[in-house]
Amino acid sequence: MAYALQQLINGVTLGMIYGLIAVGYTMVYGIIGMINFAHGDIFMVGAFLSLIAIVGLGMLGITSVPLALIVTLLFAAGIAALYGWAVERIAYRPLRGSFRLAPLISAIGMSIVLQNFVQVSQGARVKPMPQMIPGGVTLLSSDGFAVQLSWMQIAIVITTLILLAAFTWLVTRTPLGRSMRACEQDLKMAGLLGIDTDRTISLTFVIGAALAAVAGLMFLLYYGVIDFFIGFIAGVKAFTAAVLGGIGSLPGAVLGGLAIGLIETFWSAYFSVQYKDVAAFSILVLVLIFMPTGLLGRADIEKV
Amino acid sequence: MDAVTTDAPLLAVRDLTMRFGGLTAVDMLSFEAHAGDITAVIGPNGAGKTTVFNCITGFYRPTSGGLNLTQAGGRFALERMPGHRIARHAKVARTFQNIRLFAGMTVLENLLVAQHNTLMPDVARGLLAVFGLGGYRAHERAAVELARFWLDAIDLTARADDAAGALPYGAQRRLEIARAMCTGPVLLCLDEPAAGLNPRESDELSALLLRIRDGGCSILLIEHDMGVVMRISDHIVVLDHGKKISDGTAEQVRNDPNVIAAYLGEGDEDETPAEVAQ
Numbered sequence: 001m002a003y004a005l006q007q008l009i010n011g012v013t014l015g016m017i018y019g020l021i022a023v024g025y026t027m028v029y030g031i032i033g034m035i036n037f038a039h040g041d042i043f044m045v046g047a048f049l050s051l052i053a054i055v056g057l058g059m060l061g062i063t064s065v066p067l068a069l070i071v072t073l074l075f076a077a078g079i080a081a082l083y084g085w086a087v088e089r090i091a092y093r094p095l096r097g098s099f100r101l102a103p104l105i106s107a108i109g110m111s112i113v114l115q116n117f118v119q120v121s122q123g124a125r126v127k128p129m130p131q132m133i134p135g136g137v138t139l140l141s142s143d144g145f146a147v148q149l150s151w152m153q154i155a156i157v158i159t160t161l162i163l164l165a166a167f168t169w170l171v172t173r174t175p176l177g178r179s180m181r182a183c184e185q186d187l188k189m190a191g192l193l194g195i196d197t198d199r200t201i202s203l204t205f206v207i208g209a210a211l212a213a214v215a216g217l218m219f220l221l222y223y224g225v226i227d228f229f230i231g232f233i234a235g236v237k238a239f240t241a242a243v244l245g246g247i248g249s250l251p252g253a254v255l256g257g258l259a260i261g262l263i264e265t266f267w268s269a270y271f272s273v274q275y276k277d278v279a280a281f282s283i284l285v286l287v288l289i290f291m292p293t294g295l296l297g298r299a300d301i302e303k304v
Numbered sequence: 305m306d307a308v309t310t311d312a313p314l315l316a317v318r319d320l321t322m323r324f325g326g327l328t329a330v331d332m333l334s335f336e337a338h339a340g341d342i343t344a345v346i347g348p349n350g351a352g353k354t355t356v357f358n359c360i361t362g363f364y365r366p367t368s369g370g371l372n373l374t375q376a377g378g379r380f381a382l383e384r385m386p387g388h389r390i391a392r393h394a395k396v397a398r399t400f401q402n403i404r405l406f407a408g409m410t411v412l413e414n415l416l417v418a419q420h421n422t423l424m425p426d427v428a429r430g431l432l433a434v435f436g437l438g439g440y441r442a443h444e445r446a447a448v449e450l451a452r453f454w455l456d457a458i459d460l461t462a463r464a465d466d467a468a469g470a471l472p473y474g475a476q477r478r479l480e481i482a483r484a485m486c487t488g489p490v491l492l493c494l495d496e497p498a499a500g501l502n503p504r505e506s507d508e509l510s511a512l513l514l515r516i517r518d519g520g521c522s523i524l525l526i527e528h529d530m531g532v533v534m535r536i537s538d539h540i541v542v543l544d545h546g547k548k549i550s551d552g553t554a555e556q557v558r559n560d561p562n563v564i565a566a567y568l569g570e571g572d573e574d575e576t577p578a579e580v581a582q
Contacts, residue, residue: 175416175420175440175444178409178413178416178417178420179417179420181406181408181409181413181417182406182409182417185406185407185408185409186404186406188387189404189406190417191387191388191391192361192387192388192391192397192398193391193397193417193418193420193483193484193487194388194391194392194418194420194487195388195417195420196388197388
């Protein structure tokens with residue numbers, strides 16, 4: 001029982017990180033119907049930016065952990081947002097109106113470019129980082145097994161929930177969110193009503209990239225090691241989460257992220273760590289066979 | 305944008321030609337639509353009416369010819385402008401034959417989203433708007449007010465917070481027109497707004513269009529419902545096979561032998577010639 005509770009805590013934490021990345025996939029898919037394969041690499045860039053910021057702040061002598069983390073978060077999110085904007089501007093916008101596969105291929109190209117750029121500029125070796133938020137609370141212990149809830153995990157869950165709440169508010173309550181939803185439903189009509197569709201698409205990429213960068217910071221703090229290749233696996237998992245939840249659906253992305261996180265953690269705990277990815281992807285296959293639109297996706301209504 | 309010359313027609317179509325490969329959909333068409341008028345474009349199916357609309361609103365780039373829009377803001381050569389700029393700067397709004405509402409958004413949101421031109425004119429003010437700053441609140445209030453005005457005009461105030469897709473067909477048609485009006489157009493292009501409406505709804509539509517015209521927005525109308533066309537149009541242009549065959553008031557067009565021949569002689573089962581000739 002205690003062991004299972006511990007896995008639940010770990011799974012939710014991991015799921016939150018996947019969920020934050022998945023939001024970026026699902027938003028971009030919703031608005032222009034493409035899978036942004038470079039999104040996972042923006043997450044990786046975000047993790048590297050965080051590491052650079054933390055080391056830089058350390059050299060400046062800023063020792064207050066909360067202050068350092070907030071500055072790092074803003075720095076990483078801001079710069080990664082620029083990356084997101086640039087990727088869309090350089091690799092996707094010129095291909096809008098081209099055949100469907102063109103931006104997809106371009107996205108894979110961007111992913112490779114970002115990976116190699118980081119590999120060359122930051123080195124290929126794994127970067128370790130000392131723990132910044134140590135400690136936690138012991139919830140209960142039975143049978144000689146203590147259930148730990150670390151401050152780090154609490155911070156991740158709370159930050160994610162705040163960001164998702166803010167983001168939901170943005171989409172449902174602000175003019176920008178209205179434009180985004182309008183573009184998602186009928187891009188051409190939105191343009192005819194005077195909405196600047198290019199700018200709305202840009203902002204979607206910018207916001208998605210900023211959220212992914214925050215996920216990158218969390219990954220860095222949680223695992224303490226990063227390399228230039230983390231974007232690939234995390235990206236594929238988050239993409240799976242988005243599809244599992246129903247691509248195009250925001251709550252679906254978060255739910256899918258949690259599902260993938262929990263499946264992975266429980267599988268590792270009770271069966272085998274080596275096959276945790278197989279478990280996650282098998283569930284995806286099953287869901288797609290029996291619920292092709294994902295958990296919360298709606299069936300595509302044929303436009304007349 | 306040239307200086308505004310007085311007395312220029314709101315929309316001047318000059319020698320407009322649109323070819324698709326070997327097919328000439330619109331052939332050397334010229335007509336004018338004057339400010340404050342309801343101008344109807346009618347003709348048998350396949351006459352090229354919607355193609356003309358698509359040229360005016362930037363969906364197609366005409367093969368040749370000119371489309372000049374003259375309004376208080378200046379003169380615009382529509383044939384050279386991309387669609388979203390026509391909507392934003394030349395202030396031409398349109399609806400389609402099929403309904404293209406944002407079905408998943410509420411009725412009110414559909415009307416607000418059409419006012420983003422004024423709500424977030426550029427990125428900086430768009431971001432301020434996100435945080436409710438930069439005079440945004442006053443703008444948002446004005447936007448909601450305009451939306452309420454049109455909701456009232458189309459009799460949908462009670463359903464403001466329902467999803468647009470859940471409305472009955474006739475109400476969706478009216479909402480589309482109201483949404484187009486929320487962009488603040490000088491010319492409203494309506495592609496078969498009465499299609500699929502029952503007689504009572506057609507009458508309501510006629511009243512709404514007259515109200516819009518009297519409010520200062522000119523209307524360009526494609527319509528097959530001759531009852532509606534003859535009742536509200538100030539000026540009618542008749543097309544057949546991409547060419548203009550008649551042009552004038554309802555009275556003139558109705559008695560024009562060319563029109564009667566086009567509707568009766570060349571037999572198009574979908575048309576109702578009796579109504580034209582009556």
